[in-house]
Amino acid sequence: MEVLRNKKTLQDFIERQREMGKKIGFAPTMGALHNGHLSLYEAARAENDLVISSIFVNPTQFNNAEDLKKYPRDTNRDIKILETSGLVDAVYIPEVQDIYPEKAESQPYDFDGLENEMEGKSRPGHFDGVGTVVEELFRQVKPDNAYFGEKDFQQLAIIKKMTEKKHLHINIHGVDIYRAENGLALSSRNQRLSENRREDSKVIYETLVKVNDWFRTVSIPEIKERVQDIFDDQAGMQMEYFMIADEKTLKETDFFYKDKSYRAFIVVMVDGVRLIDNMHLD
Incomplete structure (x- = not known):
């Protein structure tokens, strides 16, 4: 596995691969790698040469x-995980100046309102940062296909919209949420929880399963009350928000329409660690 530690090294590598006609799959990360990340590379391995x-x-x-x-x-540690997996041909580990040559600041984006829902309400400018770094990485790596986990479903939607509006000829693939045996969505933040608290946090997934069972038979206001009651009973946990939204617009809904697809989204603070999860409702 090639370890590419600056933009110039990456560009030389990409140029050689393109000359050989290689189809490139790419999944950017912020490190602290786990099996959820490896599931992205498994998906990429099946559809790309590199x-x-x-x-x-x-x-x-x-x-x-x-x-x-x-x-x-x-x-x-991350390099060792990638090498051991045998799924990745190269890892790009840029310095800040490789991504932000002048100043580490984000560019403004218009994501057609997707950025104003859910996470965007409490994290102003967050998705401008996401759009900026992903666009720059796309322009440097020049992949044919890019892979992102559905755990960050809003981020996935944002990246699809950015790619479309910037006319980047890259296929964006969502990959199913990778879960621990108890159902907890794998996240780099989970490392900050004790083993016991990771076990306790399975209630997040169990709640989403219940929501899916209640879907279309219980009103949304009643579902929201039931979810709130569940987390009111959890010591050391505080639900930041729970909502059911249209999968396309990410706008919260209070009523189910037969011709639309819906997804439940939840954010819970566990001992000061912010955990997010979601589930398609069917």
């Missing part, structure tokens, strides 16, 4: 400086 990872903790998508500071970083 699979590239990137590791870059993007400063412009953190609203909280303390959260950025606490974000887990262990590049050597």
Whole structure:
């Protein structure tokens, strides 16, 4: 596996691969890799000649400086995980100046309102940061296909919209949420929880399963009350929000329409660690 530590090295590598006619699959990450990330590379491996990872903790998508500071970083560990997996041909580990040559600041984007829903309400500018770093990585890596987990469903929708509006000829693929045996969605943030609290946090997934069971037979206001009751009974957990939204617009709904697809979204603070999850309702 090639380890590419600056933009020039990456560009030389990409140019060689393109000359050989390789189809490139790409999944960017912020490191702290786990099996959820590897599931992206499994999907990419099946559809491409070459699979590239990137590791870059993007400063412009953190609203909280303390959260950025606490974000887990262990590049050597991540490289070893990628090498052992056998799924990745190269990993790009840029410096800040490779992504932001002048100043580490995000560019403004119009995502047709997707950025104003859910996470966007409490994290202003967050998706401008996401759009900026992903667009720059796309322009540097030049992939044919890019892969993102559905755990960050809003981010996936944002990236699809950015790719469309910027006329980038890249196919964006959503990959199913990778879950622990107890159902908890895998996340780099889970490392900050004790083993017992990770087990306790399975209630998030169990609640979404219940919501899917209640879907179309219980009113949305009643579903929301039931979900709130569940987390009112959980010590050390605080539900930040729960909502059911149209999968296309991400706008919250209070009523089910037969011709639309819906997804339940939830954010829970567990001992100060922010966990997000979602589930398609069928």
